[in-house]
Amino acid sequence: MLTLSEVRTIAGTLAVRGTARLLAEAGDLVCAIESPRYQENPYPLYERIRAKGPIYKAPSGAYALTSHAHCSSALREPKLGVRTTTGKLIGESTNALADTFVSLDQPDHGRLRKVAAPAFRPKLMRQMRDGIEATTHRLLDRLGTEFDLMRDFAAPLPIAVISDLLGIPPADRTRFAHYGQVVGRAFDGLGNSAQLRVYKAAVADLQELFTRLMAERRTDPGDDVISLLVTAETDEKITADELIATCRLLLIAGFETTVNLIGNAVVLFDQHPEQWELLREQPDxxxxAVEEVLRFESPLPLIYRHPHEPFEIGGHTIPVNRGVVFITAAANRDPEVFPDPHRFDITRPEAVEHLAFGGGAHYCLGAPLSRLEGDVAFRALAERLPGIRVTAPPVRRKSIVIRGFLSVPVAV
Ligand code: HEM
Structure with missing residues (x-):
């Protein structure tokens, strides 16, 4: 029997991509998650999996969790690792975050997370608000009457915020944004050798940029995150390579997700004009609204784990190293927690219970920052572009890991 990890690892080669497809066609609903057929609207598939029970064991041997209660308790379970007990990670060869702490288990995960965590303290986040508002309004000032929301607003805002956080000098920002975009897109899969070359070149250039900035901050520290990490390096809590990997994690995690929070929101509001009307009338x-968008269209709909010991849950015992997919986007529409779960309602009091930021040891470190960015962006859009509307079908990103759009043509 194949584990999910094996299915996905081998699915990277053409031969077994066919096997995963065959398994999907034979009724394996976990393999079906990867099928392009469900990319536009995966929610009916998630409901089919939910209908099999809260813990679904697929014919391939992988398990999928759809209930809020099981996802939320299992995410907090220390027995479940990001890697297998032999250190394997799903899709490792094209995962730009493979050497970063989101892809590591204890003890390295805890050590490295502790070093980066002070950068996201609530007080610091509050201090960032003025800067985020200024950036948002500067971007909005530049827009014409018709533009691509993703290119001209949803992407530049988080890139500018993460550049400020890391202290990227103005002269390096354009190429920093370019590397972030190239490396982040690798999540959608690297289809050919030309894409792989561009990706490797961007990773190497990013490495060079961070190495230079670290050297500068060692002699001339500021109040940015690279300076904070360099201090930890001097205290020997983090090596130079780990430091560079952490900067890469913050760049990609901070950018690839928040851009989709904003893009998904504008498309959802376009589909639900009464909700947009409500936000326009009450920007508070x-x-x-940020919580409801995260619940309804989670930018990261799936989380993968492997038990390091036999793991008992909901009457099943999941064997060591077996692939477990947390379909958090399904948990976020669990009727036990969210009444009428397929209704988009920005006044829903329980929306904040969503699992879009994960849970447990790997709970999103940047959650306060992306909530802040979302709040500022949604308010500014409602106040300054009340007539915004989507003018042509948005182009969806072809990815199972990230849910969002490549382009959203709008007029104001
Ligand atoms: C809408 C925006 C965001 C969403 C939906 C999101 C979602 C997530 C999720 C689901 C995880 C857990 C992954 C897992 O358990 O395997 C995570 C981890 C993480 N996120 Fe976010 N994220 C967002 C924004 C950000 C931002 C703005 C930053 C930083 C600038 C950030 C930094 C991180 C980091 C460092 C981790 C790793 C935490 C760990 O492994 O301990 N995220 N994020």
């Missing part, structure tokens, strides 16, 4: 609903 923005924080609740």
């Amino acid at each position: 609903l923005a924080p609740g």
Whole structure:
């Protein structure tokens, strides 16, 4: 019997991509998650999996969790690792985050997370608000009456915020944004050798940029995250390579997700004009709207884990190293927690219970920052572009890991 990890690892080669497809066609609903057929609207598939029970064991041997209660308790379970007990990670060869702490288990995960965590303290986040507002309004000032929301607003905002956080000098920002985009797109899969070359070149250039900035901050520290990490390096809590990997993690995690929070929101509001009307009339609903967008269209719909010991849950015992997919996007529509779960409602009081930021040891470190960015962006859009509307079908990103759009043509 194949584990999910094996299915996905081998699915990287053409021969077994066919096997995963065959398994999907034979009724393996975990393999079906990867099928392009469900990319536009995966929710009916998630409901089919939910209908099999809260813990679904696929014919391939992989397990999928759809209930909020099981996802939330299992995410907090220390027995479940990101890697297998032999250190294997799903899709490792094209995962730009493979050497970063989101892809590591204890003890390295805890040690490295502790070093980066002070950068996201609530007080620091509050101090960032003015800067984020200024960036948001500067971007909005530049827009014409018709533009691509993703290219001209949703992407530049988080890139600018993460550049400020890391202290990227103005002269390096354009290429920093370019590397972030190239490396982040690798999540969608690297289809050919030309894409792999561009990706490797971007990773190497990013490495060079971070190495230079670290050297500068060692002699001339500032109040940015690279300076904070360099201090930890001097205290020997983090090596130079780990430091560079952490910067890469913050760049990609901070950018690839928040861009889709904003893009998904504009498309959802376009589909639900009464909700947009509500936000326009009451911009103070923005924080609740951020939670509801995260619940309804989670930018990261799936989380993968492997038990390091036999793991008992919901009457099943999941064997060591077996692939477990947390379909958090399904948990976020669990009727036990969210009444009428397929209704988009920015006043929903329980929206904040969503699992879009994961849970447990790997709970999203940047959650306060992306909530802040979302709040500022949604308010500014409602106040300054009340007539915004989608003018042509948005182009969806071809990815199972990231849910969002490549382009959203809009007019204001
Ligand atoms: C809408 C925006 C965001 C969403 C939906 C999101 C979602 C997530 C999720 C689901 C995880 C857990 C992954 C796992 O358990 O395997 C995670 C981890 C992480 N996120 Fe976010 N994220 C967002 C924004 C950000 C931002 C803005 C930053 C930083 C600038 C960030 C930094 C991180 C880091 C460092 C981790 C790793 C935490 C760990 O492994 O301990 N994220 N994020």
